[in-house]
Amino acid sequence: MGASAWSAILSALLLAGAVEAGPLVEVTAQGTVEFNSITALPLGDADPGEPITVQFVVDAAKFTDSPSFPTRGYEIDKTTFSISFPSSSIGLESPFPAGQKPYFVLRNDDPAVDGFMISTSYDFPLGVPLDQAGVFGAFVHNWYVTYDGTTLPTLDILDALGVYTFDGLEVFNWSVEDGPAEPLGVLFDQLEIALSGAPGEASPPEAAAKQMKAAWLPALQRIAVSYTPACDASSHTLYYGPLSVVSSYGYGGARCSLGKSGTAQFVPPAGDLFFVVVGTDGTREGSYGRDGNGAERPEAVGVGLCDVPQDLDGVDCR
DSSP states (O other), X not given: OOHHHHHHHHHHHHHHHOOOOOOEEEEEEEEEEEEEOOOSTTGGGOOTTOEEEEEXXXXXXXXEEOSXXXXXEEEEOGGGOEEEOSSOEEOBOSSOOTTOOOEEEEESSSSSEEEEXXXXXXXXXXXXXXXXXXXXXXXXXXXXXXXXXXXOSSSOGGGSOEEEOSTTEXXXXXXXXXXXXEEEEEEEEEEEEEEOOOOOOSSOTTOGXXXXXXXXXXXXXXXXXXXXXXXXXXXXEEEEEEGGGGGXXXXXXXXXXXXXXXXXXXXXXXXXXXXXXXXXXXXXXXXXXXXXXXXXXXOOOSOSTTOOOBOGGGTTOO
């Protein structure tokens, strides 16, 4: 057989084994911290009564069906996974345990209920390891919600787009585990599954009423920020740096998963600082705004757990 024939066969095999990328889907779970006995940071920053947000992205075409149950696991893009509180955030264990993958799992008529879970198994709610060590190894984030059997029509995540609250909710669990212990518990508020789209600019400059505003809250030792959410953004990130390097945009840190309510609070580091709020869809960021000369401000690269590449294609979205 000639070399060209072997080449054709090899190309056909490679194409047959390839999985074409599908639509990107962003998953956002929101809740309220119920209790927390963890003292070490960053998980120790989650105070009872504070909001907590879990956010990540999956590819709608990248999944594994369970051979045993009516469940389907969509592989989570590990670089997009974050759990955020008002003053801190944490990602998945890095490096992630060999031979394991994090999944966002859909259940449909399993056996008479529907639901979702975040797990290293597409069969059972085993949770996912976080990038912080407890007494018994990495802390494990365990999250699942169970609804009545009429909630999901199929195991296709594109059929599951929408917001899920307490309507039809039968069971939920949201906890951070350390071996047999459960030092952190969360009350579930809602789950949103949405298509990702290139975000625009937060607080665009067309009108003064849309500009970002900030105020110091001395009693809480926090900065309160109000801003106009970026169009097509599913959440926002706040990047900050020392005021002494504002002219060179010396970003030094980030606060992830601010949501899209238009308000946020964060505990700043010591010293004077500057900050910007940027729209994100979990895989891309929008504009950081323009400087006094009308030039786009540079993006933060490699700053914080939630840093993703910038995409300005959506800067003019409405």
